[in-house]
Amino acid sequence: MKIKTRFAPSPTGALHIGGVRTALFAYLVARKAGGVFSLRIEDTDRARFVEGATEDIIKTLKWLGLTFDGEPIYQSERLDLYKEHAKKLIDSGKAYEKDGAVWFKIDLDGKTSIVDLVRNRKIEFENSTQKDFVILKSDGYPTYHLAHVVDDHLVETNPVIRGAEWISSVPKHIQLFKAFGWQVPQYAHLPIILGTDRSKLSKRHGAKPASEFRSDGFLPEAILNFMALLGWTPPSGKEILSLSEMVQEFDLFDVNNTNAIFDITKLEWMNGEYIRKTENSNLKVKIRNYLMDISDNTLVKEGHPSEEEIEKVVPLIKDRIKTLSDIVPLTDFLWEKPEYDKEIFKKLKVKNCSETLLKIAEKLEKMEKPWNTEIFEKTFRELADSIGAKAGGVFQLIRVAISGQTVTPPLFESIEIIGEGEVLKRTKEAIEFLQAV
RNA sequence: GGCGCAUUAGUCAAACGGUUAAGACGCUGCCUUCUCAAGGCAGAGGCAGGGGUUCAACUCCCCUAUGCGCUACCA
Numbered sequence: 001m002k003i004k005t006r007f008a009p010s011p012t013g014a015l016h017i018g019g020v021r022t023a024l025f026a027y028l029v030a031r032k033a034g035g036v037f038s039l040r041i042e043d044t045d046r047a048r049f050v051e052g053a054t055e056d057i058i059k060t061l062k063w064l065g066l067t068f069d070g071e072p073i074y075q076s077e078r079l080d081l082y083k084e085h086a087k088k089l090i091d092s093g094k095a096y097e098k099d100g101a102v103w104f105k106i107d108l109d110g111k112t113s114i115v116d117l118v119r120n121r122k123i124e125f126e127n128s129t130q131k132d133f134v135i136l137k138s139d140g141y142p143t144y145h146l147a148h149v150v151d152d153h154l155v156e157t158n159p160v161i162r163g164a165e166w167i168s169s170v171p172k173h174i175q176l177f178k179a180f181g182w183q184v185p186q187y188a189h190l191p192i193i194l195g196t197d198r199s200k201l202s203k204r205h206g207a208k209p210a211s212e213f214r215s216d217g218f219l220p221e222a223i224l225n226f227m228a229l230l231g232w233t234p235p236s237g238k239e240i241l242s243l244s245e246m247v248q249e250f251d252l253f254d255v256n257n258t259n260a261i262f263d264i265t266k267l268e269w270m271n272g273e274y275i276r277k278t279e280n281s282n283l284k285v286k287i288r289n290y291l292m293d294i295s296d297n298t299l300v301k302e303g304h305p306s307e308e309e310i311e312k313v314v315p316l317i318k319d320r321i322k323t324l325s326d327i328v329p330l331t332d333f334l335w336e337k338p339e340y341d342k343e344i345f346k347k348l349k350v351k352n353c354s355e356t357l358l359k360i361a362e363k364l365e366k367m368e369k370p371w372n373t374e375i376f377e378k379t380f381r382e383l384a385d386s387i388g389a390k391a392g393g394v395f396q397l398i399r400v401a402i403s404g405q406t407v408t409p410p411l412f413e414s415i416e417i418i419g420e421g422e423v424l425k426r427t428k429e430a431i432e433f434l435q436a437v
Numbered sequence: 438g439g440c441g442c443a444u445u446a447g448u449c450a451a452a453c454g455g456u457u458a459a460g461a462c463g464c465u466g467c468c469u470u471c472u473c474a475a476g477g478c479a480g481a482g483g484c485a486g487g488g489g490u491u492c493a494a495c496u497c498c499c500c501u502a503u504g505c506g507c508u509a510c511c512a
Binding site: 008009010012042044045047048099100101102103119121123124125126129130131133134135136137138139141143144147148163164165166167168169170189191192194196198199200202226229230231232233237239256257258259260261262263265266267268269270272276317318319320321330377380381391392393394395396398399400405406407408409410411412 | 439451459470
């Protein structure tokens with residue numbers, strides 16, 4: 001039997017990270033089997049419909065690289081189909097109308113059980129615990145239960161991959177399939193992703209949209225990799241793996257059935273790993289595109305950093321950033337004049353900051369041009385020796401003088417980027433600042 | 438309350454009856470070092486509790502506890 005999976009979100013809000021994992025696993029199952037992965041928009045709840053949600057879902061899946069086959073199916077465009085099927089059940093005595101809605105008549109005898117593809121575990125219910133439920137609402141829209149059964153039967157979805165919050169509804173679905181005389185598909189219920197408050201991550205609880213991770217500077221590869229590992233460990237045990245490697249290794253049986261807490265700290269680490277292993281030239285493009293994408297925000301000030309500036313800075317910041325957005329606070333000082341804070345100078349190990357800075361300025365003026373890191377390092381190590389200070393202390397003083405910060409990318413390289421004239425100017429300004437306070 | 442699913446360190450997790458109970462993030466210390474990172478090395482930290490079954494239980498069964506989910510003419 002051909003493997004066909006689908007991701008079936010409801011457009012009641014932007015795609016969130018829990019949905020990303022459901023989509024990813026459905027994608028992996030289909031691609032591994034050479035099957036079909038499609039998208040179905042479950043827009044049957046008019047009250048909770050959110051304008052733009054469908055577009056966000058499609059756009060985000062595309063950004064992540066979870067390409068689906070064919071065109072999305074919109075349930076709201078298939079109302080007649082559901083109505084027709086509800087009528088069939090009424091005709092066969094398996095459903096009835098009440099208050100303008102159609103109710104399914106549940107069979108209270110016996111048990112309903114499935115073997116879930118996740119770990120092949122058996123899930124069982126006493127049918128006596130079930131009760132009749134609505135399949136067609138009085139507004140003419142189907143409920144999830146009817147729509148799921150009809151659609152997944154018609155497109156021959158197998159297996160049905162969805163969140164574990166649906167486990168409780170399994171008896172309803174099984175009975176519906178049987179009432180139609182259809183074959184019951186296999187199911188895989190994925191463990192639920194919880195927020196740090198331990199409650200289900202959902203748009204109802206204001207889960208962060210996946211698109212926001214994009215604007216925060218996360219890479220799609222890192223997000224997919226991280227989400228895959230939430231509930232799944234590849235047989236190889238690899239922690240960093242590409243989408244195609246995941247496709248090769250994936251098996252629903254290996255998915256665990258324990259809810260997992262979404263911890264962004266590890267995602268940040270992983271994003272850093274992906275950034276570090278990206279070629280400089282490629283990283284430059286990613287950063288540039290990222291900054292352009294979100295340039296309506298305040299990250300890019302007065303056109304900085306430009307493409308050339310990014311290129312210079314990439315080797316310096318590559319090991320130091322976890323997200324693409326980190327580049328801005330880390331390199332701001334290269335293009336903008338720093339603001340000084342006397343407290344920062346006070347904390348330095350060098351005693352007479354302004355005096356030492358005067359000597360530094362003197363050296364800078366005499367230093368052979370063009371400056372380079374070797375000349376620079378040699379000059380100031382000598383200076384440190386001559387005034388009986390530690391080289392590190394002198395370097396740190398220079399760092400604060402040119403950046404206003406105690407933490408920056410490597411000093412000498414930063415200085416080369418800032419340029420001879422500007423460095424001297426900033427040094428003098430730092431001296432003036434210190435003398436004024 | 439009822440029904441269902443689950444329970445290995447702060448977090449993600451491996452283990453599929455026999456291991457000194459992997460690994461990763463985070464944390465701590467050391468090394469490296471112009472700061473911060475990155476990198477290297479070392480370390481702390483765990484099978485929810487109780488009963489069974491078995492020569493042997495993290496692993497199988499039962500009970501309790503706890504967590505989560507569902508309990509809508511929402512998905």
